[in-house]
Amino acid sequence: MQFLGKNLEGIYGERVLIGDELVPATIIISNGKITEIQRHVSGYNFCSSDDSVFNAGNNVVMPGIFDSHVHINEPGRTEWEGFFTATKAALAGGITTIIDMPLNSIPPTTTLENLEVKLKAANGKCHTDLGFWGGVVPGSTDSLKPMINKGVIGFKCFLIHSGVDEFPCVNEDEVDRALNAIKGTGAVLAFHAETDCGSCTTDNADPNQYSSFLASRPDEMELDAIKMVDRLCRKHKNVRCHIVHLSTARALPIISKLKEDGFPITVESCPHYLTLNPQEISDKQTQFKCCPPIRDSNNQNELWNGLKTGVIDMIVSDHSPCTADLKQPGEKNFMEAWGGISSVQFGLSIIWSQAEARGFNIPTLSRWMSQEPARLAGMSNVKGKLDINYDADIVIWNDEETFQVTDDIILYRNKITPYKGKLLKGKVLATILRGQIVYAENNFSNISGRLLVK
Ligand SMILES: NC(=O)NC(NC(N)=O)C(=O)[O-]
Ligand SMILES: [Zn+2]
Numbered sequence: 001m002q003f004l005g006k007n008l009e010g011i012y013g014e015r016v017l018i019g020d021e022l023v024p025a026t027i028i029i030s031n032g033k034i035t036e037i038q039r040h041v042s043g044y045n046f047c048s049s050d051d052s053v054f055n056a057g058n059n060v061v062m063p064g065i066f067d068s069h070v071h072i073n074e075p076g077r078t079e080w081e082g083f084f085t086a087t088k089a090a091l092a093g094g095i096t097t098i099i100d101m102p103l104n105s106i107p108p109t110t111t112l113e114n115l116e117v118k119l120k121a122a123n124g125k126c127h128t129d130l131g132f133w134g135g136v137v138p139g140s141t142d143s144l145k146p147m148i149n150k151g152v153i154g155f156k157c158f159l160i161h162s163g164v165d166e167f168p169c170v171n172e173d174e175v176d177r178a179l180n181a182i183k184g185t186g187a188v189l190a191f192h193a194e195t196d197c198g199s200c201t202t203d204n205a206d207p208n209q210y211s212s213f214l215a216s217r218p219d220e221m222e223l224d225a226i227k228m229v230d231r232l233c234r235k236h237k238n239v240r241c242h243i244v245h246l247s248t249a250r251a252l253p254i255i256s257k258l259k260e261d262g263f264p265i266t267v268e269s270c271p272h273y274l275t276l277n278p279q280e281i282s283d284k285q286t287q288f289k290c291c292p293p294i295r296d297s298n299n300q301n302e303l304w305n306g307l308k309t310g311v312i313d314m315i316v317s318d319h320s321p322c323t324a325d326l327k328q329p330g331e332k333n334f335m336e337a338w339g340g341i342s343s344v345q346f347g348l349s350i351i352w353s354q355a356e357a358r359g360f361n362i363p364t365l366s367r368w369m370s371q372e373p374a375r376l377a378g379m380s381n382v383k384g385k386l387d388i389n390y391d392a393d394i395v396i397w398n399d400e401e402t403f404q405v406t407d408d409i410i411l412y413r414n415k416i417t418p419y420k421g422k423l424l425k426g427k428v429l430a431t432i433l434r435g436q437i438v439y440a441e442n443n444f445s446n447i448s449g450r451l452l453v454k
């Protein structure tokens with residue numbers, strides 16, 4: 001591929017996302033930054049013999065996808081995933097920046113020292129730019145500021161068992177202390193919003209059936225947690241709070257009211273909650289297991305409505321893989337299997353396939369998958385948009401082409417995924433990181449991702 005590895009001076013296309021419109025334009029790039037945008041009248045036929053200017057033709061040219069929720073799991077559980085494989089898969093899916101989650105790696109990212117271990121492990125292995133979440137665990141209040149000073153974007157906490165013992169959950173008092181500790185720093189506190197449910201016993205339920213798992217983690221668990229977020233957010237007025245992987249649409253009125261009242265709350269949902277359906281999940285199909293669980297189609301329609309009205313701000317993957325022995329679809333039951341869904345490479349196509357069918361357009365999709373996650377990460381002045389002085393992080397994709405998810409195209413380490421066999425619409429042709437073509441037509445250039453820390 002003639003352009004692979006090239007530092008581009010420009011990209012021309014008939015459908016370049018400028019503001020909230022797809023227009024014919026040329027993006028001029030210098031030293032990895034966008035320095036100028038020239039809009040053209042329709043039909044302008046760009047013609048250049050200069051091979052540092054890329055002609056995207058009629059394909060979509062838009063900001064690289066920004067995925068602020070990925071569990072890379074290295075070091076410590078590198079056999080589950082890793083910096084090299086996760087970021088390579090991401091790049092093939094048009095993602096130019098990932099934010100790594102603080103848990104599942106050993107050590108977890110809960111102190112500056114542990115963050116340094118992670119940075120060392122990530123160094124030289126990242127195909128995309130990579131930022132970091134820290135974690136709030138019991139007793140970690142004093143560890144937060146040093147991590148912020150090093151550049152974590154914020155912290156995730158759990159209000160229920162996290163799935164891994166080295167990342168314990170916190171109670172309301174501990175969250176309260178954490179919010180006090182990060183006040184005035186600009187860092188955000190992200191909530192895994194589920195609380196334990198004493199009455200949700202599933203003693204007589206068949207653990208092979210998805211309905212049993214769903215009954216064991218009802219909407220009320222999310223609602224209860226989000227009521228706690230509501231209390232804390234109102235108490236700590238100016239501290240940013242974020243709800244990760246929202247599944248229940250029943251929480252939307254609480255969140256909507258918080259927003260209406262001017263509190264700095266943001267919410268993400270994920271491709272699996274927006275596109276998968278319990279009715280397609282047969283016994284022991286544990287590739288569909290995640291927490292909170294995937295709910296029914298009415299709930300799903302309401303989540304899309306939440307995106308439409310802006311109550312849900314963004315869509316991110318929550319790519320949370322593990323080794324095959326911990327999932328074993330068809331063998332393990334829903335109570336035994338690891339909870340987490342792998343999809344980092346396919347987010348754009350999964351979402352486009354549904355979003356288009358539901359009448360949403362590409363500028364809206366870009367807002368959900370680039371602009372808002374970049375804002376969450378505090379990077380909205382450099383990433384998530386095609387604009388002057390922004391990083392030239394770009395995905396070029398064909399919004400008409402379809403492809404099937406098969407093992408041979410999956411680039412992340414463990415290939416178990418509920419999307420296997422699905423036909424998706426929207427194919428990534430090339431990914432550009434800070435002006436350099438780093439992925440094109442299934443080929444990758446040298447690693448050039450940066451670690452987004454100080
Ligand atoms: N330990 C995890 O990776 N948990 C993740 N698992 C899911 N979502 O099923 C998450 O984000 O909570
Ligand atoms: Zn979570």
Ligand SMILES: [Zn+2]
Pocket residue numbers: 069071101318319320
């Ligand atoms: Zn997660």
